[in-house]
Amino acid sequence: MxxxxxxxxxxxCAADVPRxxxxxxxxxxxxxxxxxxxxxxxxxxxxxxxxxxxxxxxxxxFGVDMGFYPLGSCTMKYNPKVNETLAAQPEFTSLHPYAPDSFAQGNLQLLHTMQRLLGNIFGMAEFTLQPAAGAHGELTGVMMIKKYFEHKGEKRRLILIPDTAHGTNPASGALCGFETVTLRSNAEGGVDLDHLAELMTEDVAALMLTNPNTLGLFERNIEKVAQLVHEKGGLLYGDGANANAFLGKTRPGDLGFDVIQLNLHKTFSTPHGGGGPGSGPVGVSAKLVDFLPIPRIVRKGQEFHWSENFPLTIGRVRAFYGNFSVIVKAYAYIRSLGAEGLIRASEMAVLNANYIKERLKAHFELPYDRVCMHECVFSGRRQVAESGVHTTDMAKRLIDFGYHPPTIYFPLIVPEAIMIEPTETESKETLDRFCNAMIAIAREAKDNPQKVKDAPHYTPVSRLDEVLAARKPDVCWKKP
Ligand SMILES: Cc1ncc(COP(=O)(O)O)c(C=O)c1O
Known part of the structure; x- marks a missing residue:
């Protein structure tokens, strides 16, 4: 093209401009x-x-509006268009970020209410909506952890991170000057408690735990994990990027988490991916409230104001307060679904993932065969052994069937991983068509492996050198 x-x-010229x-x-x-x-x-x-x-x-x-997009760990669900319309209202989009508080009462009220809603849903004492994405929320959370220990006069050097963690977790720990130590998973995909007991010393500031983890599994021993961390004076950090799996079912605050970050752009009505705007609110338990970033919104009677008067704060983490339109969309989503609707969304997300898991487990190896949460993780190891067809080949072949491939080769502890997240918004018919395509590809891998290895066949270009494209992108047009 x-x-x-x-x-x-x-x-x-495409438009006439008057003289x-x-x-x-x-x-x-x-x-x-x-x-x-x-x-x-x-x-x-x-x-x-x-x-x-x-x-x-x-x-x-290819987008969610065009077809099924089961990209694991990304929650590529359909987002109601009405939320986009609401977020585009001029009352929200035209306000200058430096407008005085008296001009911004409605917007400040929305932010304040949203913080309280998230506090209730997730059981945390207070939320900040300032961070611009999940990883930024992680960084903000770890900065607060660091400041908390500095304030207590404790020097703790380490952060524990399970081997199933999202890659951004160790990066956030390292950026704050902590050394990160890998915590092993046990045979059922949860935290290895013996390894945790061995690693958990008074040199450990926090354990960063994704729950449900990137295998799509809920941590069965979460209370014991919290106890082991707290006994040594450490903090339990929760990566809540996968919160669409447990809305209204459980609350991280009740499970013992001291800090969590959310990905509003996954769970609450903004598409994830493509580098679009995100929002990574951070919730804290009472012991970390003083360290929240400034400014914070305070309520005086019926009025809302920005306040910077919090001496122990970590300071600002962003020039302006959060990606406002993403927060408006999330607010509209929560308000329109209500408590019952949020619970149902999570139930459907979990049901859909388990349906796919059950339909495909005869055709692909399932390393952790237990009830999953919002996503399920298979391995393509059987196909590699039988016919030399790799996960990447099967993912490319899926494009020929009209689907965006699932996440592959992640999480790292599953060789040849295929990570499928169907989300709550897909119908049984869509799931069935997708499963049929996956089963057809598993058969092809046996009967005609070369066809899978050469895929995709029906796209404008076939296999691209993805490593070259990522490492040495050439996106500059040069005039001939
Ligand atoms: C478990 C987990 N943690 C952190 C992140 C990072 O979030 P973001 O891409 O918004 O920075 C993601 C991204 O989807 C994730 O799945």
């Missing part, structure tokens, strides 16, 4: 000449060419 620059014809009726000012009188360009190569195309170009581009994309 031609680039828009390649379609350009000098003088062609200026004010005197022109020479740019040099406003901006130092050294900052002015001599030339700016922008594409010049007609309106119809412009419309066709971007329409065709969009049709080459």
């Amino acid at each position: 031609e680039l828009i620059f390649e379609k350009s014809k000098t003088g062609r 200026s009726d004010v005197p022109e000012i020479a740019l040099e009188t406003l901006i130092d000449a050294k900052y002015l360009r001599d030339d700016l190569d922008l594409p010049e195309v007609s309106e119809i060419d412009l419309v066709r170009h971007y329409t065709n581009l969009s049709r080459r994309n």
